[in-house]
Amino acid sequence: xxxxxxxxxxxxxxxxxxxxxxxxxxxxxGTIVEGYRFTVVGAASAWTRVEPAEMTxxxxxxxxxxxxxxxxxxSDVRAGAVAFAVQVTxxxxxxxxxxxxxxxxxxxxxxxxxxxxPRTAGGRLYGRTEVAVDxxxxxxxxxHVTAKDADDNLRFESRPDEQPATPGxxxxxxxxxxxxxxxxxxxxxxxPYAVAVTTLDDKGEETHPPVVLDGSLVQNAILPRNLFRWVxxxxxxxxxxxxxxxxxxxxxxxxxxxxxxxxxxEQLKQEVAKAKENADDAKKGVDEIxxxxxxxxxxxxxxxxxxxxxxxxSGRVEVAANGNAAATQSYTVPEKTTFxxxxxxxxxxxxxxxxxxxxxxxxVVHTLSLANFRDWDNHYVTGLQVPEKKSIVLRLTCTxxxxxxxxxxxxxxxxxxxxxxTTVTKKxxx
Numbered sequence: 461x462x463x464x465x466x467x468x469x470x471x472x473x474x475x476x477x478x479x480x481x482x483x484x485x486x487x488x489x490g491t492i493v494e495g496y497r498f499t500v501v502g503a504a505s506a507w508t509r510v511e512p513a514e515m516t517x518x519x520x521x522x523x524x525x526x527x528x529x530x531x532x533x534x535s536d537v538r539a540g541a542v543a544f545a546v547q548v549t550x551x552x553x554x555x556x557x558x559x560x561x562x563x564x565x566x567x568x569x570x571x572x573x574x575x576x577x578p579r580t581a582g583g584r585l586y587g588r589t590e591v592a593v594d595x596x597x598x599x600x601x602x603x604h605v606t607a608k609d610a611d612d613n614l615r616f617e618s619r620p621d622e623q624p625a626t627p628g629x630x631x632x633x634x635x636x637x638x639x640x641x642x643x644x645x646x647x648x649x650x651x652p653y654a655v656a657v658t659t660l661d662d663k664g665e666e667t668h669p670p671v672v673l674d675g676s677l678v679q680n681a682i683l684p685r686n687l688f689r690w691v692x693x694x695x696x697x698x699x700x701x702x703x704x705x706x707x708x709x710x711x712x713x714x715x716x717x718x719x720x721x722x723x724x725x726e727q728l729k730q731e732v733a734k735a736k737e738n739a740d741d742a743k744k745g746v747d748e749i750x751x752x753x754x755x756x757x758x759x760x761x762x763x764x765x766x767x768x769x770x771x772x773x774s775g776r777v778e779v780a781a782n783g784n785a786a787a788t789q790s791y792t793v794p795e796k797t798t799f800x801x802x803x804x805x806x807x808x809x810x811x812x813x814x815x816x817x818x819x820x821x822x823x824v825v826h827t828l829s830l831a832n833f834r835d836w837d838n839h840y841v842t843g844l845q846v847p848e849k850k851s852i853v854l855r856l857t858c859t860x861x862x863x864x865x866x867x868x869x870x871x872x873x874x875x876x877x878x879x880x881x882t883t884v885t886k887k888x889x890x
Contacts, residue, residue: 462490463556465548467527470562476569476598477533482562484510484525484546488517495551498525502544504564507531510546529564535628539568539598570597570667574657576635577834582648582678586638589675590834591618592811593633593657595625601667602660605633609653613640614677616653622660630863632809632834637677644682651677684841767887773799774880780872781814781858790853791879793846800843801852802881806836810862812873819853820844830859830875843881852879 464487474480488494494517498510511526527546531537545559574593581587593603602624607616617636625631635655643649656670781787793799806816808830818826825844828836846852858873865874 462488462494462553463496463548463550463558464489465546465558465560467546467560467562470560471565472529472562473565473567474529474531475567476531476537479528479530480564481529482527484527484548484560485522486515486517486525486548487522488519490553491519492552493518494553497549497551499547499549500527500544501547501559502542504529504531504542504544507537508544508564531566533569533571535596535598537566537598538627539566541565566598568597568599570599570601570659570661572596572601572603572657572659572668572671574655574671574673576655576673576675578836579673579675580678581637581675581837582680583837583839584680584682585642586636587677588805588835588837589635589637591633591635591655591657591673592630592834593625593671594630595627595659597667598627600624600626600662602664603631603633604658604660605635605655606658607635607637607653607655609651611651613651614638614653615640630811632811637675639677639679642682643679646681648681649679651679653677680839680841769885769887771883771885772880773883774878775852776879777852777854777877778874779854779856779877780874781856782870782872783858783861786855786857788853788855790851792851793848793883794885795848796886797848798884799846800881800884801846801879802840802843803879804838804840805878806833807876807878808834808836808862809876810865810874812858812862812875813860814873815857815859816875817853817855817857818877819851819855820846821850830873852877 466485468483468485470482472480472482484498486496496515496517498513498515500508500510508527508529511528515523515525517523541563542565543561543563545561547557547559549557572593573596574591577590577592579589581589591605593605595601595603602622604622605618606621607618615638617638619634619636621633623631623633637653639651653675655673655675657673658670659667661667775791777789777791779787779789801820804818804826806818806826806828808816811834812830814830816828816830817824826838854875854877856873856875861871861873864871868874
């Protein structure tokens, strides 16, 4: 044995983001000058170095090297004990290599980042947004999400309000925001609120102050701004149609009806006069003919316009596509039905990356990047008309799928389209 190596201490605690060291003592017990090379073995080797990396000792002399542990402050380095060994390899006599062992304990730390997507939600009574929370620490934690506004104008619901997260994991909380009072008319009103994300350890205690996110709900008026203009225009149109009937159509109809009645009555009078001259003995029959009222031809039955039924309607379209591929799904309006689209919600629950297009009546009305939203909500003040046999098309172009949804069987981009409005359906003629 020509090499003696030992750690002066075999255990050490180290904080992520900071460096700590142990001392390795080395002695050359041989009779020749020996060079030594140091190599760290084990899971800690990625963030451990030896200074100096090589050493030369004369016979019967000693030297020291520092084992420096410098774990990064990331979730990749989990908290806990990590075993290691320092392999000391002589260059002249490698068969006499030795490897002192030790244990370094990585101390725990907690770090949380959160994002509100979108920060501004809009709607007449309610809006939806999503809180994305990342566990950037090196220990498992639980996230608790709450929301409030200073003026108590809003109600909030988080689904779920609390859930666990392993180191490096991102979790998502659906947040529904509902206004306590409706806004019937006037300009849109912005209602601010704050979301607090609290990080809890395995004992239910806060690891650090909550992360606070600012958001707002833009509450739109239930009645559109130009409603009264439309009402006035309809009243004026009704008055114009009424005047046209009284002064133009009604006199023409009355004159035509009088002509239709006077012609058969005149013919009947001529026949009666001729019967008096030719046959006095038929006076009784002639009197009966006079007593018989003239037959006025009845007006032909008027055809009624087909009756319709109006009803609320909502639908959903789901499309999935592999990475670097595209897919399309659509909803087609049934025959004899007209659909008026008023609300549109596009959902990207996996956080996929790519592009989504919404096409209505053969025209692309929305083009969105999946990286910019989780839920995209749109309300139309004036509804979009979709005639019968026309389609609402959802086209997905997938670049990179996000984390797979629970219950799915493959890694694909998944996008959902929910829409609602009213349908007007023609009843069949009787």
